[in-house]
């Protein structure tokens with residue numbers, strides 16, 4: 004595989020860019036694999052990459068019903084942070100952020116990680132106290148966080164209306180948080196996995212499974228049967244549906260989450276800004292668009308589309324926080340189908356079927372988890388031992404009642 008570099012771009016420019024090769028092979032389905040991963044989103048591709056490169060598994064396929072990165076991985080608002088409250092989540096998401104910090108180098112792909120900070124606003128003294136507790140918990144877990152007063156916030160976001168309907172009392176920031184280009188993360192893992200020998204097979208939908216007692220033998224796909232020793236489901240909002248084909252009932256609901264972007268502006272917003280009370284979070288993409296996220300739809304659905312009431316709610320919230328943005332035009336609005344678990348935490352690892360593994364429940368916050376999700380699931384699949392960081396997130400926690408209630412950890416309340 005040709006390395007990407009400034010020199011390579013220069014060399015290619017001299018020969019009219021005729022020497023670039025496709026970033027990944029267009030593989031055809033084989034008959035038999037060591038591991039078949041269903042879903043070429045970030046989690047499926049990262050799992051394949053780490054299996055092939057860190058765990059030494061060589062015969063791997065990723066089956067994708069559409070195009071790779073076309074699910075939530077290519078639809079999210081790109082926020083990467085590890086500002087979680089509970090120690091289990093903090094350890095997991097911090098591992099992910101650390102992997103992100105070196106991912107561009109490791110995969111030789113510019114994932115455009117921009118650690119511009121994630122600022123959460125407090126609109127009352129009570130919320131300020133809650134946020135102080137949250138920031139202190141982060142510090143105890145070894146994660147950077149800093150409380151901010153109104154003057155600090157004014158300096159960071161001068162365009163924010165601190166005296167909006169629910170006046171800003173303060174807030175806290177994780178400075179190492181930020182955004183990464185979501186498509187690039189999928190493409191980078193796909194390119195590196197393909198280079199390590201993984202077959203990435205697009206337009207190949209898994210329709211059903213053939214089982215032998217407690218094992219899956221074959222996946223029936225739209226392009227014929229595919230056998231494997233082990234299978235992993237990384238299909239986000241379609242997890243419940245597909246797991247049911249293998250006889251499993253997962254505690255996940257499928258709910259659409261919407262986002263939208265405005266027309267592009269010159270650089271004006273230099274951090275990710277979130278308000279649980281006004282109910283929106285915003286950042287500025289490298290193209291200059293203001294990226295706006297709000298709450299998930301309040302009903303289950305598989306409809307991947309934006310709807311007018313959500314656009315109105317999000318626009319009203321943003322205009323409340325940053326009045327000058329009320330003059331911007333919205334260019335695009337879309338949705339992805341999220342896999343929401345009862346405690347808003349992921350469900351990843353082994354299942355009651357001995358050769359089936361899952362990666363689901365990432366809900367509205369799994370983009371930031373992609374490197375750690377892939378790394379830990381690959382370890383679990385390859386060794387048969389649940390990775391230490393994944394143990395708290397096993398399916399069994401619902402039977403044991405050991406929930407990790409991270410409902411408050413999203414950018415806004417869902």
Ligand SMILES: Cc1cc2nc3c(=O)[nH]c(=O)nc-3n(C[C@H](O)[C@H](O)[C@H](O)COP(=O)(O)OP(=O)(O)OC[C@H]3O[C@@H](n4cnc5c(N)ncnc54)[C@H](O)[C@@H]3O)c2cc1C
Pocket residue numbers: 041042043044045046047066067068069070071072073074075076077078079080081082083207208209210237238239240241245260261262296337338339340341362365366367368369370371372
């Ligand atoms: C609007 C929005 C904003 C978000 N914002 C953020 C954010 O700022 N930060 C953050 O951390 N997270 C965010 N998220 C959540 C994040 O995007 C997801 O949790 C994450 O991308 C999930 O990755 P995945 O690989 O599990 O799923 P996906 O990327 O959805 O990949 C699953 C793949 O499986 C494929 N598939 C499904 N069924 C089948 C089948 N039967 N056969 C074959 N293939 C199949 C799909 O086509 C899809 O490509 C957001 C999500 C949305 C929708």
